[in-house]
Amino acid sequence: MTETPTQYPDSEPSDGIRIGVYVCHCGLNIAGSVDCEEVAKFAAALPHVVIAKDNRYTCSDQGQELIKQDIKEHKLNRLVVASCSPRLHEPTFRRTCEEAGLNKYLFEMANIREHCSWVHLHEKGKATEKAKDLVRMAVAKATLLEPQEENVVPILRKTLVIGGGVAGIQAALDLADTGYKVYLVEKEPSIGGRMAQIDKTFPTMDCSICILAPKMSDTGRHPNIELLTNSEVEDVKGYIGNFKVQVLKKPRFVADECTACGDCSKECPVTTPNEFDIGLATRRAIYTPFAQAVPSTYIIDRDLCLNKENVITCDKCLKACEREAIDFEMKPETVELEVGTIVVATGADVYDPASLVEYGYKKFPNVITSLEFERLINAGGPSGGHLLRPSDMKIPKSVAFIQCVGSRSEKDGHLYCSNVCCMNTIKDSLLIKEHWPETRIYVFYVDIRAYGKGFEDLFKRAKKDGVLFIRGLPAEIIEDRKTNNLWLIGENTLQKELYKINPEMVILSIGIEPRQDSDVIQRLLTLSRTSDGFFMEAHPKLRPVDTPTGGVFLAGCAESPKDIKDSVTQASAASARAGILMAQGKVTVEAITPRLLAEKCQVCGLCARVCPYNAIAVDKETKRVDLIEAACAGCGTCGAECPFEALTMRHFTDEQILAQIEAATEQDADKKIVAFCCNWCSYAGADFAGVSRMQYPTNVRIIRTMCSGRVAPKFIEHTFARGVGAILVSGCHLGDCHYLNANYQTQKRIEKLWKKMERLGLDKNRLQLAWFTAAEGEKFASKIKEMQSIVDSVTLDEIEKSKVIVKRTAR
Amino acid sequence: MPLRLWRKPLDSEKIKIPEGEVHVLKDRCKGCGFCIEFCPKEVLEQSEEFNIKGVHPPQVKEETVCILCSFCEAVCPDFAIFSVKKDCKGGC
Structure with a gap:
């Protein structure tokens, strides 16, 4: 292990802020293209830094132990680790902090692997300079970090499983057997999915329906499973542990009294090709999709049936049914469910x-x-x-x-x-x-x-x-x-x-x-999809069944094409992951929601208007603004919108972001690109570019916010006033925002800024807006390359001009 | 399902659908048009001719599609129309 001798700045920090910086080599992953020792030395000289070290694997037990010792020995009250993406190891080091008695919100990470060493493999000098900047930015933010208390949210011990193919069936059975209430929603009249259509399974040559049918009937009979077939999820509100789901139960027009004798079907005078047999056989308007269907209750296809609306012209099935189970008066019904976790097993086409x-x-x-x-x-x-x-x-x-x-x-x-x-x-x-x-x-x-x-x-x-x-x-x-x-x-x-x-x-x-209707589930549950169109997992290796949305898990072909065995394995994994949450019965929610500074608030109501979750209640008469914390997801769009700085976004405060901007632009600002990236898509996209070793210019400095909606115009103005070459604001694709629609606010603000720049005679090309999914690393890399040419073409005069103008006109 | 169904089902020849034969008692008809309006298979249409009451009684347009639901019979206020099972070869 290379260890830089502990260095102390000349004098003790007067405001009591004591930061420890740890620069990780990650074997040669970082050290291969970044001089970590030099970065640590640089960090040691930064204000408030009382100790700076570099070591081979900071995330190892030894690495964490070292941090814990130092926190105690050197009375550190802020911690910065320069290593990989916070999306990977932030939870690890937050735990380290807690174990050493330090509030976990006093930790900040500099991403010098995915965003530096891996994307600048052959430019050690420049990569090292960039790493220094990233550490400087992290230290600047860390200086202003505050301890936070997290809210504890109870988790309902009920699950919604969407999709009744073999993955959905397995997930439902596993969770129901564990003792949790399960709602299994299936769009088709019967559960079974693709596996029911297949003759034999490989490599054992088992009869597919013979091994599936018992599972299907177990699902239908299980006391903990409520089966909602011929039903679709229409709306999902809420958050991990407390989802409110609306399910549309379409009528079957045949009641549960049906014994599946089939007498009705024989009499039915209208026919159509059967979907289950891919049109190779015929079915009637009253039918069961296949012999082993669960529920076995028949169903009437009203699009085909001769009886339209309220006129019963043909009563052949009514007459044939001894149990009088047929009821043409059945109406669609919307069922409200409250669940703690959701398993998405919507399958594939x-x-x-x-x-x-x-x-x-x-x-x-x-x-x-x-x-x-x-x-x-x-x-x-x-x-x-x-x-x-x-x-x-x-x-x-x-x-x-x-x-x-x-x-x-x-x-x-x-x-x-x-x-x-x-x-x-x-x-x-x-x-x-x-x-x-x-x-x-x-x-x-x-x-x-x-x-x-x-x-x-x-x-x-x-x-x-x-x-x-x-x-x-x-x-x-x-x-x-x-x-x-x-x-x-x-x-x-x-x-x-x-x-x-x-x-x-x-x-x-x-x-x-991927299913053609994947976008509905994607929107309802704010999931991401890969460029192939399948749902994206939270981490491809370590969280393969989790999604970026807390409490939502994936199973089966919805995530990627896979065979029956893999679908079943994944379903059991998803149910275990959901089970962990429900067994604990509670979860802590990240303390990134806003706080209201009542003395600054003018009750203008702008914040409430941009909030995607209706989490801000403004009463102009009583001059009261209430933040509904349970509904807030922490995007920060309200904070960016507030003209009076009356909303403080915890852990992503104005001061912290401005400090990052200043640190990023301290040297050679005119040669640099400052990029604001949202946590879910564009930051993850930049991570993906790193993991895939896509090389791009070294002069970009990424600032992470939870949502692009957090990027206030004043951040951009301040960055220009600092003399930066170009700025990139990026988020999830429109319509794909992790916070429902917050990125439309981003677009609005950037368009306003472009107009302002035009009016002031500034080159609006220097402010770029781009949308990336977490899978579009290549797009991110090429965007930076494209922006490099913008930075190259910007003259010093232009920069000086913008500095002066922006300073003069900024609010 | 992006795979759209397009083949002729293998059992399409074997499927038996009842076939009806519609009879109109023209002079009883008062021309209300219920039978025409409510026939689910659109078997009937208004004829050109006048009956004894001076109205246009219905006539059969496309008898092969009648599936013998007998709703025309039920809906007619004047007992002027009825359907019977068609005699056919092959025992349908």
Whole structure:
């Protein structure tokens, strides 16, 4: 361990503030491109710093022990750690503080890894200078930190599980078995999800519905589970531990008295293709989606049924039902639920290959999808388990599978690997061989990914059984008009030769894609999504089932494409995580909510108008302003809006942010970019750029706020007055804000500032506004590169001019 | 479901749907038009001809779609219309 000798400034700080600074090497992660020893020496000379050290792993037990000792020995009352992102280790060091008897809000972090060493791998000198600045900024903020008391919020011991596929079922069962009340909301008439449609599961070749059905009926019968099928979550309000959820229960028009005898369905005179069988079989207007449906109660599709609104023209089902269970008067009902935790298991959609014209799906009858195959090979399916060619209802003697349809494609479909299709095809090919061993089977693939337990064995078995694997997808499928057989033409990339194969049937191995209605859940629960469109976890490695929203967890394909085993594993993990919260029964809420300075407040009501949560009650008559702390999420938009500085955002005060700005612009301000980043999306996006080692110019200095809505115009004006080259304000995408809509205020304020700059004759290009998701590291890096050219082009005259003008006109 | 249903169901030939035959007693009709308005399958339309009462009685437009709900029969105030099960081959 390299340790810089303890250095003391010339005199003891007079105001009693004693800061300890710890610069972490993180092995070579930081020390590889930042001279940590020099940064520590620099820190030691900063005001109020009484001790500064560098060590290899500050987050290790030894590193933390050292901090604890120093806090006691040197009577430290502020702590700064320069290491990784606060999104990773802030909780760790806050705990260290508490263990040493220091209020955890007296801790500040300088992110010199994700925001420095990893993005400036080859510029050690500049990176070191940047690290010094970041430490200087952290020390400046730390000097002004105040101890805070956290509110304790009770957690309701009830859970909402959204989605009744295998992940939702598993999560519901686990939580219900633990003893918590569970509401399971499913959009479709029955729970079961995709797994119910599948014939066999890989690699064990178990019958899918046979292993799922018992779980489904357990779910339906469980005393702790309330099943809300044919229902949708309409609104979610509240916060961790205390969510208020509105669920729309759409009417089934068949009451629970239904015994699922099916007499009604036989009489029903209208038919439509059955969704469950992907249109390969017919259902009536009164129907059950499949035999094992839970609840087994039938349902009437009123869009199809002849009885519109209040006129009963056809009463065939009414007459057929002995139990008199049919009730056309049923109305939609909104149910209000109060829950402490939420598990999102909304699942995924499948890719529609019709857009890949070269494969001719929907044009050639004998080109089918892997999901259609599942229904055809299923003994309970529309063909009674016979793999029939749709063109002539004959069993094909040769079959070709095409892999990666809609997956791993730059051109059409999605960039990502859908994870399950390789094994699914191998399983399907073995199913065909089991029933019709003579069938010739070709599998056209890009790579076969048989990475899981038992997967390779199954792959070997398929090869042994004579399934032919050919590397290289066909470029085109052409139909033989007479026979309806298909010609597959392409290149075998292993043997570098062309193939032309004429199977009787083609099965497109379609990929998995995010649900089209994901944005509804995203908005209701303020979640983030990756560039692929799946919900994003709080941390890809260490918090894989948590979301950025407290009390909300992910399970199954909603998070990313995965097979049944992984979905079930993740569901159990999510229920364990939710269970931890509920077992504790309470949670502390971060002390970042505002405090009102009544003597400064003029009861103008501007704060209440911008609050996304209606957490500020203003009564102009009685001149009373009340902050409703339980409803506040701490975005700080109110603080930015208040013209009288009557709202103090705890832990992100005006003074603290201004001190960070001043520290960032102390040297060479004209060469620098000051970037305000919101905690949830853009700061996380910058972290992601770091984790992915995307290199960008070193002159950016990031200031973290909870929301871009916290960035008050005066911060920007002050930054310009300090002579900075350019400013970036960034947040979540509009409509995606972690604080509902607070970033619209950001946009409004920046647009106002642009106008003001234009009026004053300043170059408004120097103030940039950009939206990044937590997955858009690349976009962040290229934005900084783009802004570098703005900084380069700004003349010293322009900077001097803006300094003077802004100082003169600032409020 | 982004995968839209487009195939003809394999069992579409086997599904039996009742077929009705509609009979109008023209001269009883007073032309209220209830049967035309309420028929869920839009089997009926107003005819051009006049009956004994001087009104246009309904006529069958598209009999093949009648599914024998018999609502025309129920809704007619004058007992002027009725439907019966169609005789057909194949035992439907």
